[in-house]
Amino acid sequence: MEDKKTDIWDSFSGFLEKENAIRTALTLFDWDNETLAPEAASEKTAKAYGALSAVYQELLTGEKAGELLENVKTEKSLSQRKQALVTKVEKERKKLLSVSEEEYRRFSELTAMSVRTWSRAKKQNDFSAFIPVLEKIVEMRKNFACRRAKDGQRPYDVLLSDYEEDFTIEKLDQFFGELKAGILPLVKERTRKNKVCPIACDFLFQNFDVEKQRHFNKWLAAYLGFQFSRGVLSESEHPFTTSFHKDDVRITTHYYKNNLESAVFSTIHEAGHGIFEQGNEDWITQTLLAGGTCGVHESQSRFYENMIGRNRAFWEPIYGKLQKNFPEQLEDISLDVFIRAINRSEPGLIRTEADELTYCLHIIIRYELEKRLISGEVAVSELEEEWKSLYGEYLGVVPKTAGEGVLQDIHWALGEFGYFPSYALGNAMAAQIYHQMNQQMDVEELLRKGDIDQITGYLREKIHRFGASKGVEEILLEMTGEKLNPKYYVEYLKEKYGE
Amino acid sequence: MEDKKTDIWDSFSGFLEKENAIRTALTLFDWDNETLAPEAASEKTAKAYGALSAVYQELLTGEKAGELLENVKTEKSLSQRKQALVTKVEKERKKLLSVSEEEYRRFSELTAMSVRTWSRAKKQNDFSAFIPVLEKIVEMRKNFACRRAKDGQRPYDVLLSDYEEDFTIEKLDQFFGELKAGILPLVKERTRKNKVCPIACDFLFQNFDVEKQRHFNKWLAAYLGFQFSRGVLSESEHPFTTSFHKDDVRITTHYYKNNLESAVFSTIHEAGHGIFEQGNEDWITQTLLAGGTCGVHESQSRFYENMIGRNRAFWEPIYGKLQKNFPEQLEDISLDVFIRAINRSEPGLIRTEADELTYCLHIIIRYELEKRLISGEVAVSELEEEWKSLYGEYLGVVPKTAGEGVLQDIHWALGEFGYFPSYALGNAMAAQIYHQMNQQMDVEELLRKGDIDQITGYLREKIHRFGASKGVEEILLEMTGEKLNPKYYVEYLKEKYGE
Numbered sequence: 001m002e003d004k005k006t007d008i009w010d011s012f013s014g015f016l017e018k019e020n021a022i023r024t025a026l027t028l029f030d031w032d033n034e035t036l037a038p039e040a041a042s043e044k045t046a047k048a049y050g051a052l053s054a055v056y057q058e059l060l061t062g063e064k065a066g067e068l069l070e071n072v073k074t075e076k077s078l079s080q081r082k083q084a085l086v087t088k089v090e091k092e093r094k095k096l097l098s099v100s101e102e103e104y105r106r107f108s109e110l111t112a113m114s115v116r117t118w119s120r121a122k123k124q125n126d127f128s129a130f131i132p133v134l135e136k137i138v139e140m141r142k143n144f145a146c147r148r149a150k151d152g153q154r155p156y157d158v159l160l161s162d163y164e165e166d167f168t169i170e171k172l173d174q175f176f177g178e179l180k181a182g183i184l185p186l187v188k189e190r191t192r193k194n195k196v197c198p199i200a201c202d203f204l205f206q207n208f209d210v211e212k213q214r215h216f217n218k219w220l221a222a223y224l225g226f227q228f229s230r231g232v233l234s235e236s237e238h239p240f241t242t243s244f245h246k247d248d249v250r251i252t253t254h255y256y257k258n259n260l261e262s263a264v265f266s267t268i269h270e271a272g273h274g275i276f277e278q279g280n281e282d283w284i285t286q287t288l289l290a291g292g293t294c295g296v297h298e299s300q301s302r303f304y305e306n307m308i309g310r311n312r313a314f315w316e317p318i319y320g321k322l323q324k325n326f327p328e329q330l331e332d333i334s335l336d337v338f339i340r341a342i343n344r345s346e347p348g349l350i351r352t353e354a355d356e357l358t359y360c361l362h363i364i365i366r367y368e369l370e371k372r373l374i375s376g377e378v379a380v381s382e383l384e385e386e387w388k389s390l391y392g393e394y395l396g397v398v399p400k401t402a403g404e405g406v407l408q409d410i411h412w413a414l415g416e417f418g419y420f421p422s423y424a425l426g427n428a429m430a431a432q433i434y435h436q437m438n439q440q441m442d443v444e445e446l447l448r449k450g451d452i453d454q455i456t457g458y459l460r461e462k463i464h465r466f467g468a469s470k471g472v473e474e475i476l477l478e479m480t481g482e483k484l485n486p487k488y489y490v491e492y493l494k495e496k497y498g499e
Numbered sequence: 500m501e502d503k504k505t506d507i508w509d510s511f512s513g514f515l516e517k518e519n520a521i522r523t524a525l526t527l528f529d530w531d532n533e534t535l536a537p538e539a540a541s542e543k544t545a546k547a548y549g550a551l552s553a554v555y556q557e558l559l560t561g562e563k564a565g566e567l568l569e570n571v572k573t574e575k576s577l578s579q580r581k582q583a584l585v586t587k588v589e590k591e592r593k594k595l596l597s598v599s600e601e602e603y604r605r606f607s608e609l610t611a612m613s614v615r616t617w618s619r620a621k622k623q624n625d626f627s628a629f630i631p632v633l634e635k636i637v638e639m640r641k642n643f644a645c646r647r648a649k650d651g652q653r654p655y656d657v658l659l660s661d662y663e664e665d666f667t668i669e670k671l672d673q674f675f676g677e678l679k680a681g682i683l684p685l686v687k688e689r690t691r692k693n694k695v696c697p698i699a700c701d702f703l704f705q706n707f708d709v710e711k712q713r714h715f716n717k718w719l720a721a722y723l724g725f726q727f728s729r730g731v732l733s734e735s736e737h738p739f740t741t742s743f744h745k746d747d748v749r750i751t752t753h754y755y756k757n758n759l760e761s762a763v764f765s766t767i768h769e770a771g772h773g774i775f776e777q778g779n780e781d782w783i784t785q786t787l788l789a790g791g792t793c794g795v796h797e798s799q800s801r802f803y804e805n806m807i808g809r810n811r812a813f814w815e816p817i818y819g820k821l822q823k824n825f826p827e828q829l830e831d832i833s834l835d836v837f838i839r840a841i842n843r844s845e846p847g848l849i850r851t852e853a854d855e856l857t858y859c860l861h862i863i864i865r866y867e868l869e870k871r872l873i874s875g876e877v878a879v880s881e882l883e884e885e886w887k888s889l890y891g892e893y894l895g896v897v898p899k900t901a902g903e904g905v906l907q908d909i910h911w912a913l914g915e916f917g918y919f920p921s922y923a924l925g926n927a928m929a930a931q932i933y934h935q936m937n938q939q940m941d942v943e944e945l946l947r948k949g950d951i952d953q954i955t956g957y958l959r960e961k962i963h964r965f966g967a968s969k970g971v972e973e974i975l976l977e978m979t980g981e982k983l984n985p986k987y988y989v990e991y992l993k994e995k996y997g998e
Contacts, residue, residue, distance in 0.1 A: 021554065025547075052524060
């Protein structure tokens with residue numbers, strides 16, 4: 001019996017190794033494409049990438065994979081870890097099986113075309129040019145979701161569960177309702193105060209030598225605890241994090257000559273993602289459970305970016321170093337003035353440039369729109385007007401063009417509906433973690449001493465090592481004794497931005 | 500009938516796309532590993548790489564591939580191009596099939612271990628520590644080769660044909676015999692002259708700012724015609740060229756603070772390889788016929804490095820630019836002094852540092868040794884002494900340590916027997932091409948005008964576009980009216996280094 005069991009797991013293991021190998025190769029293509037590949041490479045590389053995706057699809061949906069899964073599921077005494085892996089692989093297989101090879105190819109072609117159309121429409125501020133293709137994308141996505149819907153699930157619920165399993169429309173409606181109620185008055189109040197007494201931040205937008213920025217940001221990532229012996233910091237148009245396994249985690253940032261703030265907070269944000277991945281346990285890395293769920297991942301990047309990176313205590317020991325790097329620009333700027341500037345808040349039109357206070361409102365608008373888009377309550381052709389109206393209502397600003405409005409994000413062009421809420425979940429989770437952590441240790445005192453290791457050690461123990469094997473709710477319940485509760489985030493924001 | 504034919508080719512084509520996708524992914528892993536991957540990544544990445552290699556092996560040796568090949572071979576009216584592809588795929592399949600999965604795994608493990616043992620033994624100058632593992636490698640390689648031997652082929656013939664199909668022991672014995680007879684007296688004479696009147700080259704080994712070297716080398720690669728819109732220049736420990744397809748060709752160089760010459764000639768050499776790959780025709784790229792055969796490839800890198808890169812006419816228009824980059828070091832160095840320095844020749848111990856005149860002698864020594872190693876005339880345990888004796892005989896220098904002697908190259912540790920001769924074939928081919936080209940155009944005048952495009956255009960037309968679909972002999976026969984003839988190389992060297 002023992003032998004048979006070992007054989008079954010070994011066969012499944014061999015399959016997992018191939019699954020990992022092809023997926024890792026696809027990840028490497030993505031990384032290379034964003035950071036290094038020459039301009040003209042894309043067409044031919046896309047051909048290889050497409051063929052490799054097909055090989056992946058075949059491997060996961062093949063009869064052989066089905067047999068291996070059936071066999072391994074008959075094992076009664078699999079460890080919890082092995083079971084978690086089996087469940088994850090089965091879920092991925094079901095998802096891929098719900099779409100035929102032909103449909104998959106059509107959808108891939110559609111999104112490839114859609115991204116080009118979106119990019120052109122955005123440049124030309126012409127939403128109408130994007131409408132027909134977006135309609136097709138919504139239709140296909142909705143169809144695929146319907147097939148996977150279990151009893152009672154609405155299609156948007158299915159899409160949401162792809163990114164963060166525990167969250168449904170019902171739960172998110174309540175979550176975002178509480179957030180909105182807490183944040184809207186704060187934004188209003190802050191907008192009023194800004195008029196009376198604007199916060200100085202011009203000094204962040206002088207000329208900052210890019211080579212010197214590179215030097216400082218690399219040092220900063222290491223200071224935060226990102227390990228360069230097991231990681232890489234490169235550059236790309238849009239900063240991101242990816243990883244091949246825990247010993248090869250890649251983060252990027254983007255340097256602007258006239259903006260010191262942008263690269264610094266991109267680096268801290270991505271280092272947060274990166275430190276999470278470097279903290280995965282061995283059994284998890286190189287499997288589909290590596291990394292973390294979207295919400296948990298974002299909680300870590302936001303935690304490092306905001307709770308740590310915008311904290312006065314964090315900058316106390318290192319602001320002098322930043323000044324030394326840029327004496328001409330920062331010599332006369334006190335730490336207090338610097339801290340106030342990097343914590344300013346002002347409603348704007350662009351999500352990726354939003355501050356901590358207003359960020360979730362950008363997400364709420366997208367959530368409300370995509371929910372109604374998938375349910376059919378809003379038509380694609382009505383999106384632009386709805387967008388404007390919600391921005392006016394929540395943020396008090398109305399986009400003049402589609403490029404700074406409904407066309408600003410790439411997500412919908414890629415067919416990614418249900419992804420946006422993870423950003424808000426991450427923000428709220430970060431605040432709840434921060435609250436809990438402050439009960440256990442004097443976080444600011446640690447920051448003042450430059451002892452970030454102890455903070456990261458705590459996060460590794462409670463979060464990082466589990467990768468994607470635990471979601472937002474499970475982690476928070478184990479860590480704080482309660483599931484996600486937006487009140488911590490609202491309280492955090494009130495304390496920071498309130499009276 | 501037409502339809503069936505289309506179907507058969509389409510199915511084969513689909514298979515080729517997958518073959519290309521996985522092979523390209525493996526190439527990308529290699530590139531990333533040499534240029535960017537962090538230190539600690541190797542163990543886990545090797546696991547993914549190994550699994551992906553197994554997927555490749557399975558695809559090519561599977562029943563499905565066999566059927567597709569059989570079907571496509573029944574087609575009578577395939578174009579020559581398609582036939583060339585089919586032949587190449589079949590050859591690759593046969594090669595992989597000759598080794599069982601279990602043997603392949605054992606050989607991979609053996610070479611992985613062998614490289615580590617070799618690296619340690621090289622550092623410790625202890626050849627005896629490498630003997631047992633090298634014996635195993637020779638044994639396995641020989642066995643595999645025997646299985647593939649057609650009538651009359653000796654095992655070393657089989658190995659040679661993996662790199663350059665047209666060349667057998669018989670042909671190479673004659674080729675190297677003529678080279679040796681031509682080169683040995685020149686080396687002797689040059690050594691004598693060096694004693695009387697040594698050539699000044701100290702100025703090449705001053706302190707050269709690496710950032711400035713980077714700048715100049717990037718410019719130089721572009722000046723030579725390497726297209727950065729379809730290529731990348733990075734850095735690695737040992738310079739190399741790789742490509743994913745003709746629109747994404749990657750070359751590397753290596754900068755030394757105290758050596759200007761090293762990076763410059765590595766860049767020119769690799770740019771030669773790179774320009775070749777960028778010149779492949781569309782039908783060839785993304786197939787097993789992409790790139791070029793080893794000998795043809797080396798002929799191009801050597802042509803750019805030596806016939807162009809060490810040519811006075813090449814430097815005439817651009818030496819001033821080099822001086823401007825390094826005024827402190829080169830201001831007082833005239834073009835003539837510079838040209839003499841970069842064309843100096845002196846027998847040495849290390850192949851990769853050898854000059855144009857002595858390079859082939861390093862290859863001849865390796866050829867003679869590996870030929871006798873595979874035939875059993877020389878035992879692994881005798882290699883070190885044989886090596887010393889041949890170096891003494893041909894080059895007049897004897898290595899004191901194994902590191903600068905028999906352990907200097909990685910090739911044998913990888914099981915690559917039969918590869919070395921390609922380097923010499925490339926050198927000789929480059930000279931024959933150069934001779935032919937000079938009948939067609941005034942090469943030096945073109946160089947003086949900085950019109951390298953015209954030279955590259957000629958090479959593209961006659962060589963680059965064919966990729967690996969034509970070998971050394973076919974290309975030379977079509978281009979010059981005769982097969983490879985070492986006399987051109989000997990004449991070239993005589994003119995350059997003789998009286």
